[in-house]
Amino acid sequence: MLGFVIQRFLQAIAVMLVISVLVFVGVYGIGNPIDVVISPDATQQIREAAIRAYGFDQPLWIQYRDFLLRLLSGDFGRSFIFNMPVLELIFSRLPATLELTLAAVVGATLLGVPLGMYAGYKPDSAFARIVMTVSVLGFSVPTFWIGLVLIFAFAVQLGWLPAGGRGPTAMLFGVEWSFLTREGLTHLLLPALNLSLFKFAMMVRLARAGTREAILSDVVRFARAAGESETTILRRHVLRLIAIPIVTVFGLEFGSTLAFAVVTETIFSWPGVGKLIIDSISLLDRPVMVAYLMLVAFLFIMINFLVDIAYAALDPRLRAGAKR
Amino acid sequence: MSEVSPLARFWAEFRANRIAVVALAVVVVIVLLAVLAPLYAPQNPYDLANLMLMDARRPPGYVGSKGFTHWLGTDAQGRDLLSAILYGLRVSLQVGLAAGAVAFALGASLGALAAFMGGKIEILIMRIVDLQLSFPAILLALVLVALLGQGQWQLIAALVTAQYAYFARTAHGAATAERAKDYVAAALSTPLSSARVVFRHILPNCLPPLIVVATVQVANSIALEATLSFLGLGLPVTEPSLGMLIANGFQVLLSGRYWISIYPGVALIVLIVAINLVGDQVRDQLNPRLRR
């Protein structure tokens, strides 16, 4: 197990290096690197001084080395727009995004898996059909439009829930959270629902397909032959059998949900990193873009790493590194 | 028994699924409506001289200053929303199809090449593809738009970058299986060039799975384009795609003017759902695992 963890860890570092090269080439190689560090309004003199200061007259590999060293020391430069260190800026926005993403993915899983299992267990029931129709819509309809409809229905027409913002927050572990206050929770509800719909659809499909397959397997027949009840079979045999793909998707989708939060945050004016990156793209705040890319890549790789570990914990066949 | 072409057999099977037939009809009608829009649309929404500011943001059924009825209302510039949707569909379809086609060509060639060349080239190409697939398409598209700037070509480039990897992986899988077959070895033993073998022999046999990916990806490009446009990173405002129309409507949604956002959204969803339903049926028909 330890060898497995170390191996995956080294792989993660290698991928991180590859991505740093890509970002370096993308931003420094293709674009004009000076744009990343100083504002486009700067005078010629300042530009030349900066070119020397940042070593843009040096060979590429030295530049890359310096770029990497700066990243490692956490120096992502300063935002032109907010005029503050980029890392600080991003970290101030990150909790909002994490809260939204977690609420969406956890909600989608807690709701989607049981409903999907039911739809797989009784595929011909009317309720299963309704669940599947909703999941088809969740797959096809673009997130941003659902967000609009939600705002129009629940905020504009019914007036039940706020249309945007994060609402009042409360402190926990030194971080501000919306879900800890009643009003904050009402602010969280619509964006989380919006963001979760696609994941919900995915979880329903996954759980349904897995359950349908499992229910016909010898494992379930054997458990029935031993007199185990259907609830036990579903809860202990089937759930454990389908847990592996679900945990995988949970992890991977957590990453893509972080990315998709861009859309939801924009619609609901949710003050997270997603809204920050959209603003910095349209305002050409390049240091923020670089930092965001590296951060998201880092989160992605961390998640992949954790999913691999969770996989090994769930599937005894993988634990010993044995091949299936 | 009788000589039935594979295409005729495919169609006969397709026809058996009523939902898929309806979906296909919807796709065809939407494409025709979009292509022929300049011939019959009540208004040319791109002709700024045609637009009256006094007609702006009127609800559905409003009779405008030009004397015709705006069945779906008007947008913030006074455009007839029905015309804007029809023209917007044109833009969405153009971008979606163009991006899909380029991603198809690029991805399929890369995938087949990787499978054919093997060795380090295969490992390099497929590693990049896998790495890319682990990142969400929207993020890649955002990055590219950020790097390249805005405009139709940049948008298509971003969509292609976000999507070619799906084709590459599918083509690689199919071509690897295909390459192991005897006829490829036979073709290679003739003096034909390798490129010819790849393009004339291997690729055509990998088409079925690629077609399935293509239908899904065209729908995805359309959705992605709409999302990018909605975020303000898509096409220029003068020729609004559906996403842009929705984004413009969003600004007045809070004041209860729902139609500017909702109707283009409905058009978008009908198109995407219809393409996906057709794609589902094509996938079921081409998937050998579902056949007995």
Added chain:
Amino acid sequence: MSALLEIRDLATHFASATGTVKAVDGVSFDVNAGEIVGLVGESGSGKTITGFSILGLIDAPGRIVAGSIKLEGRELVGLSQGELRKLRGKRIAMVFQDPSTALNPVLSIGEQMRMALAAHESVSRAAADERARDLLARVGIPEPAKRLDAYPHQLSGGMRQRVAIAIALLNRPSLIVCDEPTTALDVSIQAQILAEMRDLARDFGTALIWISHDLATVSALASRLIVMYAGRIVEDGPIGAILRSPRHPYTRGLLDSLPSMAAPGQELRQIPGSMPSLANLPPGCAFAPRCTHADAACNAAPPERRDGERGWRCHHPLIAVPA
């Protein structure tokens, strides 16, 4: 004295697009307490469906359409799934063909055994583990205490099947339906398990229905044989008598195709043709199209004939054994 299991005119049918598949059609037999009965036939003969019918494990579109199954005098056909569930594992258990698919790959052996116990009684974890350990030892698994924490993939095929047998024996059922439990195993392991099963059945006083396509395996174990063809019983009786002088040409054909039954140097014979589709059986004897003895009489269904312990369904029984 009534038998442990009494099956009368059992019919299990499957609705399909091409018509009703009569997988089991009018099957009757008894199993006495502690007896080992072999149920043989080709795949599709209905032997496995008969086994599943006894446990009430027929999934849609299948259904028991007629007949009666009495266990210890109690009628099982028509019982609710809840009542059947209480009997399954407790009074009747089942062992499957492939232990690598029957055991849950992601649960430990101990957990699976505890679940099978907990289905019928509430026992403490310690007591459950105690019983699981005892049974694993009884079915010949070395170091049973260690195996409780093992996962199926860590055991060999033979060990896995022993675990499955231990789970079947866990609640001391009076009958175990064994569906080709040795087919997926190596030949040397097969022989071991056969011998162990015979001893276990005797020690526990458990009756076995041993379903197999392999007459040789069954003859090493069973005291009585039932031969099925196309959903019906074609011959039954004490195993020695059937092996010496089969009455039904189909049984003869099965025997002739066995290497162990043939004289050295004698060519093995195959039964020509294959089993007809169960969706449209010929009106008379289902075996007639493949039978060298068939004539016009075979177009009518052959009645069941009995002679003491033996029974057969054939218009032209092989009373005199050909040399």
